[in-house]
Amino acid sequence: MTNSYLPSVIKQFTYYKSLGDKTFEQLNNEQIHWQYNIESNSIAIIVKHLVGNMLSRWTNFLTEDGEKTWRKRDEEFEDTYTSKEQLLKAWEQGWDCLFNAIKPLKEEQLEQIIYIRNQGHTVTEAINRQLAHYAYHVGQIAFLGKMMTNINWKSLSIPKGKSTSYNQEKFAKDKDRRHFTEDL
DSSP states (O other), X not given: OTTTHHHHHHHHHHHHHHHHHHHHHTOOHHHHHXXXXXXXXXXXXXXXXXXXHHHHHHXXXXXXXXXXXXXXXXXXXXXXXXXXXXXXXXHHHHHHHHHHHHXXXXXXXXXXXXXXXXXXXXXXXXXXXXXXXXXXXXXXXXXXXXXXXGGGOOOSSSOTTOHHHHHHHHHTSOOOOOOGGGGX
């Protein structure tokens, strides 16, 4: 795993951020705030929760507990963004916090113990925990976006009916070690 883990997870986080970015490009302000019912979350609420989590988890994450005393998690589930622009600014702030925390890491720090709600994690475990959490919510964002745009949805992966041509293009290239996101 030496020297491959950190670049790989940074690419994975970047990939999931890009899925959110590409979804937001396809939506208007009304769609970002749409809720299926009172118990479901709008895209705006999901983003607010992700941002709150990112700021709490990644601010001083090597020296402070990942659940900050200033975090108001329950308030993350109240839609208070007034515009798509405000949502996008917060989205960028959350991702900037994450990338500013993990990009400078050194391989030897991956086994360091950090805490989230007083539960010890290695840095690797904490990164994996958050990668899975963010992928889960970005998937929700993309699913809601696809539902709302219907036939106007621009696929974020291999479009339906295009797998054969996609695979032909991939297999036409020589075998090489590269991250799947490099071709996106």
